[in-house]
Amino acid sequence: MITRMKVLVTDPIDDAGLERLREAGHEVETAYDVTGDALLDAVADANALVVRSGTEVTDAVFEAASDLVIVGRAGIGVDNIDIDAATDHGVIVANAPEGNVRAAAEHTVAMAFASARSIPQAHARLKTGEWAKGDYLGTELNAKTLGIVGLGRVGQEVAKRLDGIGMDLVAYDPYIGEERAERLGAKLVEFEACLERADFLTVHTPLTPETEDLISTEELELMGGGYLVNCARGGVVDEDALAAAVEDGTLDGAAIDVFADEPVSPDNPLLDVDDVVVTPHLGASTEAAQENVATSIADQIDAAFNGEPVMNALNAPSVDKSAFPRIRPYIDLAETAGKVAAQLLDGRISNVEVSYEGDIAEEDIELVTASALKGVFEPLEWQVNAVNAPRIAEERGIEVTESKTRQAEDFQSLVTVTVGNDDESLSVCGTLFAGEDPRIVRIDGYRVDAIPHGQMLVARNYDKPGVIGFIGTVLGENDVNIAGMFNARRSADGGEALTVYNLDDPIPEEVSEKLLADERITDVKYLTLNGTAE
Numbered sequence: 076m077i078t079r080m081k082v083l084v085t086d087p088i089d090d091a092g093l094e095r096l097r098e099a100g101h102e103v104e105t106a107y108d109v110t111g112d113a114l115l116d117a118v119a120d121a122n123a124l125v126v127r128s129g130t131e132v133t134d135a136v137f138e139a140a141s142d143l144v145i146v147g148r149a150g151i152g153v154d155n156i157d158i159d160a161a162t163d164h165g166v167i168v169a170n171a172p173e174g175n176v177r178a179a180a181e182h183t184v185a186m187a188f189a190s191a192r193s194i195p196q197a198h199a200r201l202k203t204g205e206w207a208k209g210d211y212l213g214t215e216l217n218a219k220t221l222g223i224v225g226l227g228r229v230g231q232e233v234a235k236r237l238d239g240i241g242m243d244l245v246a247y248d249p250y251i252g253e254e255r256a257e258r259l260g261a262k263l264v265e266f267e268a269c270l271e272r273a274d275f276l277t278v279h280t281p282l283t284p285e286t287e288d289l290i291s292t293e294e295l296e297l298m299g300g301g302y303l304v305n306c307a308r309g310g311v312v313d314e315d316a317l318a319a320a321v322e323d324g325t326l327d328g329a330a331i332d333v334f335a336d337e338p339v340s341p342d343n344p345l346l347d348v349d350d351v352v353v354t355p356h357l358g359a360s361t362e363a364a365q366e367n368v369a370t371s372i373a374d375q376i377d378a379a380f381n382g383e384p385v386m387n388a389l390n391a392p393s394v395d396k397s398a399f400p401r402i403r404p405y406i407d408l409a410e411t412a413g414k415v416a417a418q419l420l421d422g423r424i425s426n427v428e429v430s431y432e433g434d435i436a437e438e439d440i441e442l443v444t445a446s447a448l449k450g451v452f453e454p455l456e457w458q459v460n461a462v463n464a465p466r467i468a469e470e471r472g473i474e475v476t477e478s479k480t481r482q483a484e485d486f487q488s489l490v491t492v493t494v495g496n497d498d499e500s501l502s503v504c505g506t507l508f509a510g511e512d513p514r515i516v517r518i519d520g521y522r523v524d525a526i527p528h529g530q531m532l533v534a535r536n537y538d539k540p541g542v543i544g545f546i547g548t549v550l551g552e553n554d555v556n557i558a559g560m561f562n563a564r565r566s567a568d569g570g571e572a573l574t575v576y577n578l579d580d581p582i583p584e585e586v587s588e589k590l591l592a593d594e595r596i597t598d599v600k601y602l603t604l605n606g607t608a609e
């Protein structure tokens with residue numbers, strides 16, 4: 076099983092998550108607030124990195140962390156993680172998209188009320204002994220219009236809560252259907268209409284190039300009054316524009332939990348405007364939410380270490396937990412078939428086809444195909460795993476195709492990996508005996524029955540008397556013991572044949588020359604697969 080893995084945690088997460096990682100046998104190191112070179116040093120021998128929003132996980136981090144398997148984000152937003160760089164380095168990025176949704180929604184509601192009733196301002200004055208009752212005349216949310224920009228998980232929870240207190244709901248989200256909005260009692264409208272109609276506008280999009288500064292001077296002018304709440308991401312709202320709009324009365328107020336740069340600088344213009352209520356990124360900071368996200372990330376890290384699917388992987392194929400036991404043996408089988416095919420083809424690989432027949436064709440096979448690609452690319456000595464294999468194929472212009480058919484001729488399930496180029500191709504078919512024992516059952520059209528592991532030799536020869544004996548003698552003379560062999564021929568007339576050997580020992584280089592010196596033998600290939608021959 077897995078060896079002790081090191082998990083580096085650079086933003087505070089709940090003890091329940093740390094405990095779960097330790098219970099699973101992993102070494103957990105916490106190094107909060109490390110940045111720059113100190114972060115690069117700390118991550119150098121880590122197998123997993125756990126962060127919240129406080130750590131910038133850049134390309135340099137992946138460069139420094141050669142043993143990194145996964146970055147776990149104990150929360151939702153991953154704008155602080157360079158996912159492209161992670162994929163290039165074959166590192167999984169996973170988040171915890173459910174655990175803090177209610178906390179974020181409740182904080183949003185709290186912020187809307189806080190700004191509408193000036194609670195923080197009145198509170199601060201009363202604490203200094205000032206009874207400023209006459210200075211505050213608030214706004215009710217009841218019967219006002221709530222505009223929601225981004226009707227995803229958090230946006231929907233906010234919708235439910237504020238619908239419940241009698242607000243009218245409009246929403247702008249170009250990626251969801253009208254039906255979903257209607258089920259929440261919200262009307263889907265265009266962006267401008269959402270701004271114009273909202274008395275309270277709340278933002279719940281991720282920060283992406285598309286949403287950066289989504290709301291700036293022009294958009295705030297369209298609102299022309301009312302309140303803006305941002306508990307999503309700082310960069311979505313232009314801070315200078317918002318501060319100016321509240322200052323000059325274009326808006327009545329705002330409530331902001333998130334900032335373009337965090338921790339926020341004392342010079343941030345929003346801190347100077349009295350009608351802007353601020354909190355230091357507290358949306359997810361409840362006990363329940365923190366326990367949820369920390370344990371979710373711990374489980375996903377453990378799964379990654381065990382080679383199991385990572386439920387919320389953002390850059391890797393993930394598989395339903397209940398389906399994984401059925402798929403797992405095919406992951407290894409496809410990788411092996413890919414490895415064998417790549418090692419047997421002489422020419423360049425410019426296309427890979429993975430086809431599925433029988434029961435396996437009913438399953439979600441994205442991860443199986445990625446594993447087949449990993450198998451194909453590994454003998455080429457590319458730094459590859461199932462996370463970056465599809466990307467590597469794309470970058471190198473290798474065409475990847477998949478096909479599925481529920482019919483299987485001779486086997487319950489068959490996985491075939493075909494590698495080739497415009498001039499030639501070679502297929503390797505694998506199946507599972509008794510549902511779990513991997514077998515190679517066809518190589519380049521020859522029907523074989525080979526156990527794919529350890530040292531193997533695949534010889535092509537003319538089907539003449541004494542050839543097999545000759546190969547056995549040469550191997551024996553070189554102290555290579557044959558654990559098993561299978562000979563296949565296309566026809567019974569002395570034509571071409573293919574023989575697959577499982578060997579107990581590595582093959583010395585000169586063996587190949589000796590074998591090929593015999594004109595009955597046309598090709599010899601050595602394969603090295605995982606495990607050793609029995």
Ligand SMILES: NC(=O)C1=CN([C@@H]2O[C@H](COP(=O)(O)OP(=O)(O)OC[C@H]3O[C@@H](n4cnc5c(N)ncnc54)[C@H](O)[C@@H]3O)[C@@H](O)[C@H]2O)C=CC1
Nearest residue numbers: 152179225226227228229248250279280281306307358359
């Ligand atoms: N303040 C805090 O502590 C917390 C902040 N968050 C943040 O809240 C935000 C929302 O989180 P979730 O609801 O879980 O995400 P989600 O992915 O479930 O929903 C985001 C929604 O935004 C929509 N969207 C994307 N681009 C858009 C655009 N240009 N215009 C309008 N809509 C667009 C998407 O279609 C999606 O429906 C994220 O930025 C997340 O990081 C989440 C939890 C806590």
Ligand SMILES: O=C(O)C(=O)COP(=O)(O)O
Nearest residue numbers: 127128129150151152359
């Ligand atoms: O989950 C999110 O997106 C959040 O913004 C929460 O951030 P945090 O984990 O509190 O740094």
